[in-house]
Structure formats: structure tokens, C-alpha cells
Amino acid sequence: MKAAVVTATGQVEIQDMAEPAIKDDEVLIKVKTVGVCGSDLHLFQGTHAFRKPPAVLGHEVAGDIVRVGSAVTRFKVGDRVTVEPHRGCGECAFCKQNLVNLCLNKSAPGTPGWIGTFVEYFNAPESALYAIEDAVSYEEGTLIEPLAVAVHALSRATVKERESIVILGVGTIGMLSLVVAREMGFKTIICTDTAPFNREAALKHGAAAALDPLTEDVVARVKEMTGGRGADLVLVCAGAEGILSQASECARRRGEIGLVAMITKKIPFYCYGMVFNEQTMYGAMTYETRDFAKAAEMVNSGLDLSGFVTQKLPLARTQEALDILSQKKEGVIKVIVTV
Ligand SMILES: NC(=O)c1ccc[n+]([C@@H]2O[C@H](COP(=O)([O-])OP(=O)(O)OC[C@H]3O[C@@H](n4cnc5c(N)ncnc54)[C@H](O)[C@@H]3O)[C@@H](O)[C@H]2O)c1
Numbered sequence: 221m222k223a224a225v226v227t228a229t230g231q232v233e234i235q236d237m238a239e240p241a242i243k244d245d246e247v248l249i250k251v252k253t254v255g256v257c258g259s260d261l262h263l264f265q266g267t268h269a270f271r272k273p274p275a276v277l278g279h280e281v282a283g284d285i286v287r288v289g290s291a292v293t294r295f296k297v298g299d300r301v302t303v304e305p306h307r308g309c310g311e312c313a314f315c316k317q318n319l320v321n322l323c324l325n326k327s328a329p330g331t332p333g334w335i336g337t338f339v340e341y342f343n344a345p346e347s348a349l350y351a352i353e354d355a356v357s358y359e360e361g362t363l364i365e366p367l368a369v370a371v372h373a374l375s376r377a378t379v380k381e382r383e384s385i386v387i388l389g390v391g392t393i394g395m396l397s398l399v400v401a402r403e404m405g406f407k408t409i410i411c412t413d414t415a416p417f418n419r420e421a422a423l424k425h426g427a428a429a430a431l432d433p434l435t436e437d438v439v440a441r442v443k444e445m446t447g448g449r450g451a452d453l454v455l456v457c458a459g460a461e462g463i464l465s466q467a468s469e470c471a472r473r474r475g476e477i478g479l480v481a482m483i484t485k486k487i488p489f490y491c492y493g494m495v496f497n498e499q500t501m502y503g504a505m506t507y508e509t510r511d512f513a514k515a516a517e518m519v520n521s522g523l524d525l526s527g528f529v530t531q532k533l534p535l536a537r538t539q540e541a542l543d544i545l546s547q548k549k550e551g552v553i554k555v556i557v558t559v
């Protein structure tokens with residue numbers, strides 16, 4: 221079968237390789253669509269924490285089951301599915317609390333024990349499968365994974381009030397967080413993004429305002445739109461030099477700040493306001509299984525995410541798909557690769 225492999229930093233090739241074998245509790249999926257994610261760029265650029273070249277790209281996927289292991293009971297050949305792409309060790313303290321995302325020994329696609337999803341055939345355990353309804357396209361099925369990131373990011377918040385939320389950065393994750401915030405009943409949703417395309421899309425999908433942090437006083441606008449109080453919740457979905465201080469300034473007293481962006485370099489943070497205003501900051505790492513289940517349920521019950529697929533390219537053009545996301549040469553929210 222064909223697979224898109226990062227052979228060395230900055231180099232991707234379409235290679236022939238053997239189809240993965242399946243264990244008794246696994247299925248083999250004929251891949252239809254895969255999503256290009258920021259973490260694929262990290263693998264490609266050699267900056268990913270645990271995915272290292274040579275490795276097959278991808279962890280977002282939708283397709284059809286073509287083979288089932290002998291112990292599989294809930295799914296059959298022909299079923300349309302997506303996959304929750306991580307597996308816990310089952311033994312550690314975090315796995316015991318159903319926190320697979322925090323497992324000390326988790327496996328994920330694109331690591332030595334599990335192939336990436338940019339392939340013609342992908343194996344996955346039955347426990348990680350979610351059915352995709354017939355009315356839902358494979359593309360939207362693929363978006364269940366990043367939607368689960370957004371569900372988790374919002375579920376980690378403990379603020380009860382849903383008057384206002386600020387989302388700093390509306391790329392894929394911020395935009396899907398906007399959708400989840402809307403579904404959760406946040407009344408005023410204020411977004412920021414440096415890209416006009418993303419700001420326009422945010423307005424189209426329910427944001428009350430979409431601000432340009434380069435030309436507008438974001439904090440002043442947020443205060444103005446929240447009766448001078450600041451927002452109940454601020455989600456950081458972009459990495460930029462002053463973004464943590466900005467998040468704190470946008471949040472109200474006793475407000476919360478959720479960190480979703482993977483900011484790998486040290487950035488300054490003026491933390492006095494956090495103390496003075498008794499704010500809480502939390503991190504959100506991928507998703508718990510219940511978040512993934514919630515995201516699948518949202519999409520299967522009719523949440524329309526089709527507008528977020530901005531580019532579709534075949535597997536042979538994987539390099540171009542990576543370039544579109546990394547260089548943002550054209551308006552981009554989600555790039556899908558079709559297999
Ligand atoms: N915590 C997790 O589990 C998890 C999962 C997926 C992605 N991430 C991280 O979340 C972040 C966002 O991911 P993504 O896939 O949406 O990336 P993305 O590149 O699609 O989105 C980032 C957006 O931020 C905008 N931006 C840049 N500078 C900005 C600024 N100063 N203020 C506001 N917006 C700005 C960009 O124009 C872009 O639209 C990344 O850091 C990614 O690594 C985290």
C-alpha cells in the first residue's frame with residue numbers, strides 16, 4: 221500500500237509498504253480521508269515531542285472497515301468509522317482514572333508501535349472506534365478528532381457563567397472551540413486572529429467580534445463588550461510573544477484561562493494580574509475518551525463542520541498539503557488529504 225512518510229526532517233515521500241497486520245481486538249480500515257494537523261508539521265519539521273522521522277504522517281482519519289479481528293464484536297466490515305488516536309497502557313494511575321491523554325506510556329499513530337494515518341490501510345483497536353453516520357461525510361468524520369480537542373479545552377474549565385468567552389487564535393482548534401462554545405451556550409464569543417480569512421470565518425460561525433491583535437486594542441474591546449468586567453473564560457489557541465499576558469488581561473476577576481496552544485519556547489508572562497484578580501490557568505492536552513465520544517455525538521447528530529474544510533488534496537500531494545498549512549499562502553482552516 222501507499223503511505224506518506226517523513227523520511228528525514230523537511231522531507232516527505234510516498235512509499236510502498238506492507239499493510240498493517242491486525243490483532244484479534246483490532247480492525248483494518250480502508251482510509252478515505254485524513255486531516256493535516258499542526259503536529260504533522262512538527263513531525264515534518266523535526267520538532268515533535270515523540271514523533272520522529274522516519275515516520276508515517278497523520279492521526280486524524282475516517283474510512284471503512286474492511287477486516288475485523290476475531291474478538292471484535294461491535295463493528296463489522298463496511299462500517300464507516302473514525303478513530304480516537306491514542307492508546308493508554310491501562311496500568312498507570314492516569315489510565316486508571318480514564319485519563320488516557322495523560323498516560324505515562326501511551327501509544328499513538330506515527331510512533332514505532334502504530335502506523336500513522338496517511339496510508340491506504342490503517343489498523344485500530346475496536347475500543348477506539350466511533351461510527352460515522354451515513355449522512356456525515358468522511359471529511360467531517362475526520363474533524364471529530366480536532367473537535368474533541370476543543371470539547372476537552374472547554375470541558376476543563378470550571379467557571380459556571382457562560383456570559384462571555386475570548387478565543388485567542390481561530391485556526392482549526394480555535395474555530396472548533398468557537399463551535400463548541402456556541403453549542404455550550406456562551407452568549408458573547410470574542411475571537412482574535414492575525415489572518416483576515418480566519419476572522420471572517422469566525423464572524424460567519426457565530427463570533428460577536430473577530431479582532432486583529434496587530435491593529436486593535438484587544439483588551440479594551442473585550443472590556444467594552446463585557447460591561448467592563450472581562451471574559452469568564454479565555455482560551456489560548458495561538459502561540460505569540462505576549463499572548464499569556466493578553467489572556468490574563470482579557471479575563472475577569474475569578475475568570476479562567478485555558479492553554480491549548482503548544483507554545484514550546486519561553487515567553488514572558490506578566491502574572492501580577494492573575495494574582496490580583498484571582499484567575500485560574502489550566503492546560504488542556506488532547507482529550508479524554510468522553511470528550512471524543514461527545515465530539516462524535518455532536519457530528520453524528522447534525523453539527524455541520526463542512527465549512528471548515530478549506531482544501532482537499534490527494535495523498536500524492538501531501539507535501540503541498542503540509543505547505544498550505546505551514547505557510548498559510550491561502551485561507552486555511554483545515555486541509556484534508558484524500559486517500
Ligand atoms: N493541546 C492540544 O491537545 C492541542 C491539539 C492540537 C493543537 N494544539 C495546538 O494549538 C495551537 C493551535 O492549533 P491549530 O491547529 O488551530 O493551528 P493553526 O495554525 O491552524 O491556528 C493558529 C491560528 O492563530 C493565528 N494567530 C497567529 N498569531 C496570532 C496572535 N498573535 N493572536 C491571535 N491569533 C494568532 C493564526 O493566524 C492561525 O489562524 C497550536 O499551538 C497547536 O500546536 C494543541
Ligand SMILES: [Zn+2]
Pocket residue numbers: 257258259279280365366
Ligand atoms: Zn490533530
Ligand SMILES: [Zn+2]
Pocket residue numbers: 308309310311312313314315322323324325326
Ligand atoms: Zn497509562
